[in-house]
Amino acid sequence: MDHKLTPDYWNERYRQGYVGWDLGAVSHPMKVIIDRLEDRSIKILVPGAGNGFEVSYLWQRGFSNVHILDWAESPLQQFAERNPEFPEDQMIQKDFFQLNGQFDLILEQTFFCALNPSLRSSYVSKMYDLLNSGGRIQGVLFDAPMLIDRPPFGGNEEEYRGLFEPYFEIEYLRRPQRSEPERVELEFSFLKK
């Protein structure tokens, strides 16, 4: 399975428009999370962002220190075309696991579920390393088994607690007030310990 989940695999899906996860706009739960943020100077990372509609939303709302990361070229090009003012040095085409840096906030949406489940503990420790002290991850995670041989890979509250609790204080992990239709998901905020 792993051999398939390469930048080329994802890039091809974007090129062919085979992008069932792509909402074409900021999702309801992510909008709620972003609308609650007050400090517009914080350094934000959105990894596995694809077309990055939540990044555009942050940028339009004055969060000037937001960084978009994906290892596939095609969605980043499309993001750049839609957001010509967005600084080039805040668009990162790279494997998330190879990134260095320190952020105050990392936003998760349909990136965790796109990774081979064997990478889940590496994802959690990498998130920990990429956050400043006092930093947090926020976003949404699926609360359903989903698929077993290809993304999206699912999960549940118990699994997420087991993975994240050694590194993060669980501020909340709950159903969003308003989910996207047909998504069974949990909204979360995890503070770096």
Ligand SMILES: C[S@@+](CC[C@H](N)C(=O)[O-])C[C@H]1O[C@@H](n2cnc3c(N)ncnc32)[C@H](O)[C@@H]1O
């Ligand atoms: C299911 S898509 C989700 C995109 C976006 N978060 C959204 O909600 O539309 C998963 C994204 O993660 C990216 N990705 C997967 N593994 C990655 C890695 N190791 N480093 C960076 N990006 C990765 C893929 O290229 C793809 O754009």
